[in-house]
Amino acid sequence: MAIDKKAQKEKIRKIKIYNNKMYKEYEKVNKRRNIPESEYLTQMQDPKNLIEFDNLRSYFYTDVGTVKAVDGVSFAIPMGKTIGVVGESGCGKSVTSLSLMRLLQGPQGQIAGGQIRYNQISKKRAVDIAKLPRKEMEKIRGNEIAMIFQEPMTTLNPVFTIGNQIDESILLHNPKMPKSEVRERTIEMLKLVGIARAEGIYESYPHELSGGMRQRVVIAMALSCNPQLIIADEPTTALDVTIQAQILDILRDLKDKINASIMLITHDLGVVAEMADYVVVMYAGRIVEQGTAKEIYHQPLHPYTVGLMKSRPILNEDIDRLYSIPGNVPNPINLPKSCYFKNRCDKCMEKCNGDYPGLISVSPTHKVSCYLYDKGLVSDKKAKVGGK
């Protein structure tokens, strides 16, 4: 027993030393000034894409070990399209989006590797957001990439008026705009998201509004600078169902109006079906399946996706209990080498005890990471090539 405790303590100590070493390394990188452009300039794989995640890895160096919250995620967000990112809590959806905003809570949360290529149209160049200096990132945040958060009750600062908070965002990215024009634009944005008494709301404080109203304000704030990409991190989770539909409608309309892309993060498959063009299904920090919304809905391949589909309530269907996937998400520290879903999977085979399955292309857009669709060794090679 005593030896056990000692070993435990030793382990914790080692983790702490390792973490401190990592913090210092990241801080060194972050603190550098005058980073040459060549370090973060890059080339898009497909110029029609707005964002390309390439093998993104985001880790949290915690006291109990390194959590690989996002471990090798690659997908693209085409211009003007909506991408739905689906998965249960803790699968790395939010961390993916926060990595894209470079808003991971430091020093624990860090982008450990991979690229996030961003097609910066305003400057006619492509940059790697993972390596972008802080100053450059501040110009993109809120201006070209805006984010809508999940908790409208707490995302607005309680001590400033709504008008003040939206004005601030506009003024920050358009410093030359006269004050009166800024105000006009704010009120116009408030009207755009369906707030009737825009002038009155302009002077109000957040606590005077309902949750749905606040989420509209957050959306107005996000859209105020005509962003290229809107990241919506579970924008309707905290709202009741009637408001959910309204908020989604607003998002969809506005996206077309300003011709932006949306990265919609949710665990609600219904929302994705309604909104998304493409769907990415994540599990324990990795993508298990991706494809167009139609493909994912009509032909889900990965047992996890199939399970998610089954556990969704369907109207006019007479069942006593909703299906739920057995088991729990694995501990994110020291994940096994094999497929993470193995223990919960009802189609688990001998092969699943091997390495983590690579992405296998089923169609040009549809990819799945599961041995079920691995057709022998010969086609396995082909699939891997296709997967890349």
Next chain:
Amino acid sequence: MRQYIVRRILISILVLFGVSFLLYIIIRLMPGDYVANITAGNMNVTAEMEQRMREVYGLDKGLLEGYISWLGDAVRLDFGISFIYQKPVTEVIQRYLPITFALAAIAMVFEMLLAIPLGILAARKQYSKMDYSIVAIALMGISLPSFFFAAILKRVFAIGLGVLPLSGMVNARAGFEGFARIMDIGHHLVLPVTVFVITGVGGLLRYTRTNMLEVLNADYVRTARAKGLPERKVIGKHAFRNTLIPIVTLVGGMIPGLFSGAVITEGIFALEGLGQIAINAVNNGDIPYLMGFNMFLAVLTLLGTLVSDILYAVVDPRVRYS
């Protein structure tokens, strides 16, 4: 708002009656009254003389009777004549107040100037060496007994280095006038103020740090970053305004402390402030002075809470009084 303030003041008056009654009882119940004190050891005083003196000082009345007669004068703002000083209580307070207030006010300003920025800095660099050293120093300050710290300071700066005066308010031999006199007083106040600041800064600093930490994890700070605001503005505007809310309420509570005097520090540095007088009054059973002084503090305490409640509404739009 005005209605609220008026209501609060009316309630305060009721509270003051209660406070004064309790104070009077406690002070009267102190063992040994003023007459016993001044006659102690004097063989020539007879019981009859003592009785007459008690009548003169009004100590012969019962508790309730004595309180009513004190109250009757007090509502006319007459707090009686101090037994020790043989002067009206208000005059005594007025005379010793400036030094106490100056000391406390200067110390408070320095405390805030140190505690708030350092608290914010510690919070921003949580668990770093900087954070640990700031918190450790703050804790040391809280734990240091003021008499011990004052003694060390005097040993080092007054006796050892000889750069600062040992005690007192002014250099009696120099006889400075005008600006030179102010500079001289300042010179004398350096050590006492240092003692005040070092022993007092810790609480506020840790309070600021805790609040800032909480605010820094709030969603609206993330929103501010997501807008693209530079870190300086995220902290200075969005986070700081919210950290300020609990601090402001704390500052209201510090008001009575500005006037109550610090018995030990004033004693060590031989500063004639209210703290010194108060301890003297307690030792001698100077009832009029104790009543007057404590009522003065009670009024300030009530005012302080009222001020912090009003400030609360000023800094936090969610708080409205009606």
